Amino acid sequence: MITLISSDKRKFHVLEEVANQSLTIRDVIEDRRGRRRADRIILVTNINSKIPEKVIVYWLRHFLMPEEIAHASMSHKKAEKLKKWEAKFFDTDIDTLNDLILAADSLDIPSLFDGACEKVSDILKNRSAEEVGEISKIENEFTHEEEEEEIPSENAWVWRNEFA
Amino acid sequence: MTTNIDDLIDDILLCVISFLPPKDAARTSILCRRWRYLYGRCPSIAFDQRNFGGDGEFRTKIFLNIISSTLLFYKGESLEQFKLVFNANATYKLSKCPTYFDSFLRTAREKNVRSICLEMSYASSTVLHDKTNKPNTEDEYCLPSYIFKCASLQRLILKDCTLGTIGTPSLQNLAVLHLIRVEGSKQSIQELITNCISLRELAVEGCPLLAKLQISLLKLETLSVRCCHQMKSLRISAPNLFSLNFEADLFNKLDFNLLKPEELRCVRLCLCQQKEYINGIFFELPKPPSSLTRAKEFTKFAMELQNTKNLSLASSSFEDFAIEELLQFAPLQLHNVKHLSLKGWIGSRKAILGVSILLALMPSIESLILEFTENTTEKPQDSTVTDEEPIDFPSIDCLNYTLKRITLRKFVGDEAELILLKHILQHAAFLDEVCIGWGKEKHVNLEDINELKNSKSIKIIDE
Numbered sequence: 156m157i158t159l160i161s162s163d164k165r166k167f168h169v170l171e172e173v174a175n176q177s178l179t180i181r182d183v184i185e186d187r188r189g190r191r192r193a194d195r196i197i198l199v200t201n202i203n204s205k206i207p208e209k210v211i212v213y214w215l216r217h218f219l220m221p222e223e224i225a226h227a228s229m230s231h232k233k234a235e236k237l238k239k240w241e242a243k244f245f246d247t248d249i250d251t252l253n254d255l256i257l258a259a260d261s262l263d264i265p266s267l268f269d270g271a272c273e274k275v276s277d278i279l280k281n282r283s284a285e286e287v288g289e290i291s292k293i294e295n296e297f298t299h300e301e302e303e304e305e306i307p308s309e310n311a312w313v314w315r316n317e318f319a
Numbered sequence: 320m321t322t323n324i325d326d327l328i329d330d331i332l333l334c335v336i337s338f339l340p341p342k343d344a345a346r347t348s349i350l351c352r353r354w355r356y357l358y359g360r361c362p363s364i365a366f367d368q369r370n371f372g373g374d375g376e377f378r379t380k381i382f383l384n385i386i387s388s389t390l391l392f393y394k395g396e397s398l399e400q401f402k403l404v405f406n407a408n409a410t411y412k413l414s415k416c417p418t419y420f421d422s423f424l425r426t427a428r429e430k431n432v433r434s435i436c437l438e439m440s441y442a443s444s445t446v447l448h449d450k451t452n453k454p455n456t457e458d459e460y461c462l463p464s465y466i467f468k469c470a471s472l473q474r475l476i477l478k479d480c481t482l483g484t485i486g487t488p489s490l491q492n493l494a495v496l497h498l499i500r501v502e503g504s505k506q507s508i509q510e511l512i513t514n515c516i517s518l519r520e521l522a523v524e525g526c527p528l529l530a531k532l533q534i535s536l537l538k539l540e541t542l543s544v545r546c547c548h549q550m551k552s553l554r555i556s557a558p559n560l561f562s563l564n565f566e567a568d569l570f571n572k573l574d575f576n577l578l579k580p581e582e583l584r585c586v587r588l589c590l591c592q593q594k595e596y597i598n599g600i601f602f603e604l605p606k607p608p609s610s611l612t613r614a615k616e617f618t619k620f621a622m623e624l625q626n627t628k629n630l631s632l633a634s635s636s637f638e639d640f641a642i643e644e645l646l647q648f649a650p651l652q653l654h655n656v657k658h659l660s661l662k663g664w665i666g667s668r669k670a671i672l673g674v675s676i677l678l679a680l681m682p683s684i685e686s687l688i689l690e691f692t693e694n695t696t697e698k699p700q701d702s703t704v705t706d707e708e709p710i711d712f713p714s715i716d717c718l719n720y721t722l723k724r725i726t727l728r729k730f731v732g733d734e735a736e737l738i739l740l741k742h743i744l745q746h747a748a749f750l751d752e753v754c755i756g757w758g759k760e761k762h763v764n765l766e767d768i769n770e771l772k773n774s775k776s777i778k779i780i781d782e
Contacts, residue, residue: 253322256331268334275324276338284349291324293351302349312385313345 157184158196159207167207173218177210178263199262206254209244213267216240245274249290252278329357337363337399340370341389359392362399365436368406383419390426397431397471404438417460424466434474435466467511482507488514500525509533523547631660631688632677637670656681660688668710671739675712678743683721687743690728691736691758715746722747726754732763744770754780 157174159167175181183197199207216237245252252275259268279287288295295302324332336344336358348358364386371382386403403423427435439460461483466472467490474495482503493515498508499522508529512521518536522543523529531552534542539557543564544550555563630653659681665671678684725743730736744750753771765771771779 249324250322253324253327256327256335257322260331272331272334273338275335276343279335279347280339280343282343284346287347288350291350293325293354295349296351297349312381313342 156195160196160198161207162199165207167211169211169214173211173214176214176217176264180262199258205251206258209251209255210258210262210264210267213244213264216244217266241270245270249275249278325351325353329360332357333361336361337365341366341385345389356394360395362395362397363402364389364393364398365400365402367404369404380416383416386423387419387426390423390430393430395430397433398427399432400434400436401427401432402434402436402438420460421463424463428465428469428471431471432469433471434476435469435472436474436476437462437480438476438478439480477501482511485511490515492517494518495520497522498524498526502526502528505530512536629658629660630656630681632662637661637663637665637673637677638667653681654683657683657685658688659684659686660690662690662692664692664694665739666694666733666735668735668738671735671742672710672712674739675715675742678715679713685721686724686726687722688726688728689730689739691730712742715743720749722750724752724754725750726756728756729758730755731758731760737763737768740768741770752778752780 157169157171157180159169159174161167171184175184180197184195187195252271255271256268256275259265259271278290282290284295287293324335327335332354336347339347341364344361345358348355366382366386366389368379368382371378371385390401401423424435461481462477464484464486466475467485467488470489470491472490473492475490475493476495476497476499478497478499478501480501482501485503485507488511494517496512496515496518497520498511501508505528508523508526509532512518512523512532512534516536517538519538520541521534521536521539523532523545524543525546527546527548529547530549532544532547532550533552533554535554535556537557538559540559540561542555542557542560542562544553545564545566659677661674661677663670665674674689678687722743725747727736727740755765765779
C-alpha cells in the first residue's frame with residue numbers, strides 16, 4: 156500500500172501496482188525500496204483532493220487491462236467500452252481538466268495527460284477568439300492596431316471565411 | 320484552488336494546441352500576448368485537405384501554400400509530428416506539383432521531425448486494394464529518397480504512397496513503420512525494412528505486388544502483415560516478437576518461416592483466399608487442394624506456434640479444418656494455447672468435424688470463443704444437417720478438466736450449432752460458464768438444451 160497526501164492534507168491509500176501507472180511514483184518507490192514504512196507516503200503537492208480521487212479512478216479502470224492497451228490486442232467490444240468510459244470520465248468543466256493535466260504532467264501519466272489535453276482542445280474547438288478568451292479567462296491586452304492589422308497578416312488564411 | 324488554463328506552462332499549452340485543428344490552433348494567436356507566438360511553436364503540424372473544402376487547382380495550391388508557410392514559420396526546436404492527408408478524389412493531382420512536396424519534406428527534415436505521416440488515399444478505406452481506382456502509375460508522385468535518410472525520424476506512416484528509388488536508407492531511430500498500400504519497386508520495400516534496425520512495430524498492408532519479404536529485426540515486437548496476396552515467401556526472424564497479426568492465403572504454397580519468437584504471446588491468423596476483404600474477415604470458399612497438403616501446411620504453421628497462449632482463427636468455413644490427418648501428426652498438439660477464438664461458418668457435419676479436430680489439437684484450452692458467421696461459401700445449403708450421414712467426431716476428452724468458459728457469438732441455435740454445442744458439453748466436465756450472444760434469429764430456447772439444464776454448476780449468461 157502507498158499513501159498519497161494531497162495539498163489539503165487528505166490521505167489516499169492505493170495499491171502499489173495501481174499507483175505504478177504513474178512513472179513518477181514508480182521511480183520514487185523504486186528509489187525508496189527496502190526502507191521504512193513511512194517512506195511509502197508520497198506528497199502530491201499543488202493538487203487539491205478532488206483530483207487524486209479522479210486520478211485513482213482512472214488508474215483503477217486502466218489497471219484491469221494494462222497489457223492489452225499497450226499492445227493494442229484488445230477486443231473491439233472492450234475498446235469501445237473503454238472509449239465510452241473515458242468520454243464520460245473527461246466530461247467535466249475546464250478547470251478540473253486543467254487540474255488533471257497538471258496532475259498527469261507532474262505524476263507522469265501519459266495517457267491521462269493526452270486524454271485531458273484532447274478534451275480541453277475539444278472545448279476550445281470551433282469557437283471565436285472572444286469565446287475562447289471568455290472560457291479560458293484570458294484578457295485581451297492587444298492594442299487596436301495589433302489586433303486589426305499586424306496579427307491577421309501573420310496567418311492570413313485563418314481569418315478568411317472560405318476555409319470553414 | 321482551481322487552475323486556469325492560462326496558469327499552465329507553455330509546454331503543456333502547446334500540447335493542448337496540437338490537438339486543435341490547424342485553423343483553430345492558428346487563431347489562438349489573437350488571444351493575448353503570451354499566446355501570440357505559441358502557435359508558431361506548436362510541435363505538431365497536421366493538415367487534412369478534406370477540411371479545406373474544394374480540390375480544384377486553385378484551392379489545392381492555396382492549401383499547399385498554407386502548409387509551406389506554417390512549416391517555414393515554425394519556431395520550435397524540433398518538430399514532433401508532421402501529418403498530411405490529401406483528398407482522395409481531388410481533381411487536381413498532387414503529382415503535378417512535386418516541388419511543393421519536396422520542399423515540405425526537406426523543411427520537416429531540417430526541423431528534426433520525429434514523426435511523419437503521409438496519406439494520399441485513393442481507394443476508400445474499407446477496400447484495401449482496388450487497382451481500378453488508382454491513376455496511372457506514371458502520374459504518381461514518388462517520395463524523394465532523402466526522407467529515408469532522416470536520422471531524427473521515429474515514426475513513419477505511409478499510405479497510398481509510391482516509393483521511388485530509396486538509395487540506402489539510414490533510419491537508425493525509426494521505431495514504428497507502417498506501409499499501407501505502398502507501391503514501389505520490388506526491392507525498395509525490402510530494402511527499407513532491412514535497414515531500419517531499431518524497428519519495434521511494423522505493419523505491411525495491402526501491398527499486392529510484394530512477393531518476397533524477409534524480416535530480420537532484433538527489436539521487433541509487433542508485426543502485422545495483411546492483404547499481400549502475391550506473397551510467396553515470408554521469412555521472419557524476430558526473437559522479441561510479441562504480437563503477430565498475419566492474414567494471407569495460407570494454403571496457397573506460401574513459404575512461411577518464423578524463427579523462434581520466444582516472447583510470442585498473441586497471434587491472430589486469418590486463413591483466406593484472395594480478393595475481397597471486408598473488415599479483415601474473408602468470405603470465399605477456398606479452392607480445396609488435397610487435404611493432405613493442407614494438413615502439412617497447417618502442421619508447419621502450428622509448429623511455430625508452440626508457445627502461443629492466445630490463438631484466434633478465422634476462416635470462411637470450419638470445413639477447412641476437417642482434415643483427419645491432422646490428428647495423426649503428433650507434434651501438432653498446441654499445449655500452450657489457453658484461449659482459443661474461432662470464427663467461421665458452421666452448417667455441415669464436416670464443419671463440426673473441423674471444430675472438433677481443432678479442439679482435440681489444443682488440450683489446454685481454458686476459454687473458447689465461437690463466433691458463427693453466415694454461409695458465404697459457394698455451396699448452396701439445401702440439406703439440413705440431420706439429412707447428412709452422421710460422422711464420428713473425434714474425442715475431445717482432453718478438454719475434460721481445463722475448459723472453464725465458453726462464449727458463443729451470433730448463436731442462433733440451429734441444428735448444426737446444437738450438435739456442436741452438445742458435443743462439447745458432453746466432454747467438458749468442469750465448465751463454469753456459458754455465455755451466449757444471440758444472432759439475428761433464435762431457433763431454440765435455452766431451457767430445451769438438456770445438457771445445459773442438467774448441470775447445475777454452469778452459470779449461463781444470456782446476453
